[in-house]
Amino acid sequence: MESDFRLAVLIDGDNIPSAYVKEMLEEIAKYGNPTIKRIYGDWTRPTLSKWKNVLLENAINPIQQYGYTQGKNATDSAMIIDAMDILYAGQVNGFCLVSSDSDFTKLATRLREAGMKVFGIGEKKTPEPFIVACDKFIYLEILKSNEKETxxxxxxxxxxxxxxxxxxxxxxxxxxxxxxxxxxxxxxxxxxxxxxxxxxxxxxxxxxxxxxxxxxxxxxxxxxxxxxxxxxxxxxxxxxxxxxxxxxx
Missing domain, CATH: 3.30.420.610 (LOTUS domain-like)
Structure with missing residues (x-):
């Protein structure tokens, strides 16, 4: 895609390993210019500590979201709300939703209904409903494998x-x-x-x-x-x- 095709990259930090960040951003750059890069999670939790090391060098903006209620995914809600705000602001031409969670199926569908191009990136465990709700879905495992290929x-x-x-x-x-x-x-x-x-x-x-x-x-x-x-x-x-x-x- 052309460099003026602007993408909002929204990452579910609770659901995506930080080890894939380099390959993931290189892949996203093939489809457009990632003008917005945000990652969502509760940064007080030790499970997200590995992400902290790669945020600055990749210019990814961390969004703090506390888990207010046990058993409820507050990260998903924050990411969905932000996506709709970005959509209505008219800042981008498309979205890249990085998650292996089927909770974003409705969001992907809604964004496409609004005329947005939607790319999904996640692990092979990603449920089929989220995959088919995107225009294109890329498996993280393949990006990591291809990095090692000659x-x-x-x-x-x-x-x-x-x-x-x-x-x-x-x-x-x-x-x-x-x-x-x-x-x-x-x-x-x-x-x-x-x-x-x-x-x-x-x-x-x-x-x-x-x-x-x-x-x-x-x-x-x-x-x-x-x-x-x-x-x-x-x-x-x-x-x-x-x-x-x-x-x-």
């Missing part, structure tokens, strides 16, 4: 053998195949960029990195059920990638 990973024809990568199941293959079919021209070809966009809309947590690939093209190429064609763009300045289902596959 630059050659994006060129690999097979995914890295790591336990934290998802398997390419028949369901995933059917999702890709049906998406290609829906976008295909009379010869069955679909532009790869359009395929990626529609996959994201149909399944917000669809990410080639979940399967060990940096990009969508090598992921699809590894499956063996699709044809890929590179074509010269207008004036031949760059390549356009098209894909179609193999016949009989």
């Amino acid at each position: 630059e050659n990973t994006a060129l690999a024809s097979k995914p890295q053998k790591k336990d934290d990568y998802d398997k390419i199941t028949p369901k995933v293959v059917r999702l890709i195949s049906s998406t290609i079919s829906d976008l295909a021209d009379d010869d069955g070809w679909a532009f790869m960029g359009d395929v990626g966009s529609l996959l994201q809309k149909r399944q917000p947590n669809f990410d080639s990195r979940n399967y060990g690939f940096e990009k969508l093209t090598p992921l699809i190429n590894s499956i063996g059920k699709f044809e890929i064609d590179q074509r010269d763009s207008y004036k031949g300045k760059f390549k356009l990638i098209y894909v179609r289902n193999k016949k009989g596959k």
Whole structure:
């Protein structure tokens, strides 16, 4: 996204490990300019002590929220109220909600209803309702894994053998195949960029990195059920990638 696409980054400090902060902020920068960065929690609690060490160096503003009632999550309430204040102030173009808590499902839905782009970031334990309420959802574990990968990973024809990568199941293959079919021209070809966009809309947590690939093209190429064609763009300045289902596959 363009640098003038302003994002409000709201972090549930009670629910997200501080070890991911570097990779998380690098990922967020791909989608826009994080003009507001806030983290919510009860900073009198020792469980948030690790966050304190990374707040200043990453310009994240800590918001103190005491737990007034046992069993109630005051952090969630403060974060939701702030999000709505930011929305009505018209300060940003989108939100990044960093949490693995399904309590933010309604907030994500409400923000999208207001025309905001909503990115979700959380651990793989995040409940499905929150994931599908976002435009895009990114798993923290994948960001940490990719940090350790070499630059050659994006060129690999097979995914890295790591336990934290998802398997390419028949369901995933059917999702890709049906998406290609829906976008295909009379010869069955679909532009790869359009395929990626529609996959994201149909399944917000669809990410080639979940399967060990940096990009969508090598992921699809590894499956063996699709044809890929590179074509010269207008004036031949760059390549356009098209894909179609193999016949009989």
